[in-house]
Amino acid sequence: MKVLAGGGAAVSGPVLRKLQGFGRLEEADTAALALVEAGTRLVPAGTDLIREGDRPEGMIAVTEGFACRYKLRENGARQIMAYLVPGDVCDLDNGALNRMDHTVGTLSTCRVARIMPETARELRQHPALARGLRKAALIDEATLREWLMNIGRRSAVERLAHLFCELLVRLRAVGLTSGNSYELPITQLDLADTTGMTSVHVNRSLGELKREGLIERKSKRLTLCDPARLAEVAEFRPDYLHREEPFSA
Numbered sequence: 001m002k003v004l005a006g007g008g009a010a011v012s013g014p015v016l017r018k019l020q021g022f023g024r025l026e027e028a029d030t031a032a033l034a035l036v037e038a039g040t041r042l043v044p045a046g047t048d049l050i051r052e053g054d055r056p057e058g059m060i061a062v063t064e065g066f067a068c069r070y071k072l073r074e075n076g077a078r079q080i081m082a083y084l085v086p087g088d089v090c091d092l093d094n095g096a097l098n099r100m101d102h103t104v105g106t107l108s109t110c111r112v113a114r115i116m117p118e119t120a121r122e123l124r125q126h127p128a129l130a131r132g133l134r135k136a137a138l139i140d141e142a143t144l145r146e147w148l149m150n151i152g153r154r155s156a157v158e159r160l161a162h163l164f165c166e167l168l169v170r171l172r173a174v175g176l177t178s179g180n181s182y183e184l185p186i187t188q189l190d191l192a193d194t195t196g197m198t199s200v201h202v203n204r205s206l207g208e209l210k211r212e213g214l215i216e217r218k219s220k221r222l223t224l225c226d227p228a229r230l231a232e233v234a235e236f237r238p239d240y241l242h243r244e245e246p247f248s249a
Contacts, residue, residue, distance in 0.1 A: 018087035065110030108185035161234035
């Protein structure tokens with residue numbers, strides 16, 4: 001297998017943990033994923049991994065940090081359409097496209113692996129991995145639909161509450177939570193570009209969630225103080241994430 005590496009050391013395996021959540025993996029499957037996760041490189045925040053208009057080449061796996069899919073208007077306004085968190089593999093089917101229709105960039109310092117097309121083809125020859133990657137891609141589509149509902153039909157406070165509940169489930173699935181707390185290494189501007197609000201409105205809405213005793217944010221760490229009530233505020237139901245464990249405190 002050939003993986004475009006940047007000299008990074010092997011990491012703890014969030015891609016493996018994510019795909020294991022979708023079904024049993026054989027030893028050969030885990031060995032194949034270990035090669036991918038060993039071939040990572042460190043990328044600074046604010047780096048475009050692939051730009052709109054570029055020709056797709058393979059897949060991108062995130063093993064540390066937060067990245068995103070986004071589009072820019074001509075005036076520079078940005079809309080973030082998806083978060084890529086540790087364990088996520090994006091662009092499963094982009095090889096069928098001539099050009100990217102959006103940009104993938106880092107929101108924080110990230111560790112990523114670029115999985116070259118020949119390696120991607122080899123991964124798909126493992127039935128369990130192929131099923132896991134396909135399920136992950138379908139969940140990405142379901143998540144996008146939920147984000148559209150968020151922007152179109154939820155209030156400012158509800159949008160943030162729903163996003164925070166979702167991230168708890170997604171990060172818990174790869175072992176990156178401590179109780180109801182997790183690292184959220186993104187800015188208020190990032191949250192604004194995610195939820196379709198201004199940074200001032202995000203700040204006001206975060207303040208409301210804090211005053212209600214629902215969240216606490218210290219530096220880059222977010223704690224959901226009352227996850228059940230936060231989920232009730234957001235009408236959050238994790239079915240679209242297709243995780244067996246229920247969302248609970």
